[in-house]
Amino acid sequence: MDKTKYPASTKKAQENMEASRPDTATRILDVSERLFVEHGFEATSLRMITQQAEVNLAAVNYHFGSKDALFEAVFMRRLAPLIASCLAELDELEAREEKLSVEGLVTTFIRPCLALSKDPARGGALFVRLLSRTLVENHRLLRETISQQYSVFVQRYSRAFHHALPELGVEELAWRMHFAFSVMFNAFAGNDVLKIFTRSQIVSARDPDMIVKYLVPFVVAGLVSPVEG
Template sequence: MEANKPDTATRILDVAERLFVEHGFEATSLRMITQQAEVNLAAVNYHFGSKDALFESVFMRRIGPFVAACLAELDAAEQSGEALSAEALVRSFVRPCLALSKDPARGGALFVRLMSRTLVENHRLLREALSQQYSVFVQRYTAAFQRALPQFAAEDIAWRMHFAFTVMFNAFAGNDVLKIFGRSQVVNARDPELIVKHLIPFVVAGLSAPI
């Protein structure tokens, strides 16, 4: 193997990740992946078994470290001993998103977009795996938001978290909704720094707004 050249499985994962972001799961064929990864179909079958399994592998190799980073941020904030605000909790999630978007070794902005797109679409292949493996993430953030927003009932917190995380994942997916209605001259929906700047106050206001 040539120096610094990714092994076959990694090359397949990298190409599949990019194509899934560009075209979505359904529109990305194994033929497209094998052609651009310069491998044959047998190599994909050998390493992953199917397109479904390949998609899951693309996603799961990144999401574990990301969730761990979010929980580490939350741990650090809680260990400070200070009462955490809704904004502090939102930032504990957004900071890992921003760090991931700047780190090509962990997929960079490309994977942030794939992660966001996949979670917003609630992909059938990942729904069960995520609910089993990342229930701690949901439990920890739910408890933290309940402490930060004690004026709201548990059901209200659940709804607000649902809307808040949907907005955040959609924002990081890089979809410029304004282009549906006409050419947007102001919004750059692919710039993570700009997303964070405008996203945090919007989400915090929604989380904290009176019923």
């Protein structure tokens, strides 16, 4: 049947039905997540998203309202469970160890990231790369949202590292945590800079297990190094 013969009201009703289907929002989020990794936020258009998700623009507007809100939604559905996992690991460590170890604290962050990278149902390596790249680039859309919603994460880890490294002043500790988390985010961002330093076709900086193997001792060494002067 020729759909052009439908009255405008009927066509609009069909679009609304499609937009409100429970799987439509998930499909939009999944496609957007992949495209944001492949092309970045600016280069990913709503047209690209709607074509690959096989939905119309009305569906995006119905569920998210704008491209900015969609970008935020892509992060929040994955980031909230990841932060919760990190804090649960931190709770367990604090309950188990009277004197917190720096390696233990680093592991409470790394282990959930590693688990997430191996679980496609929660975004897998794709989302870990997107999260890492966006945080490294300090994306304007998420900077304020993350700082507001996840201040507890920052406060808990800052307090825990202060307990583990009481010899460090506030400023010194802040700088070391800045460098440590920057290194960890960069390591998971999927930028295979390792190829510059080795010609091996087997070794890859996108292998999460290899990342963790070499990343943890490197980060710990930086955090615990003696204070100059």
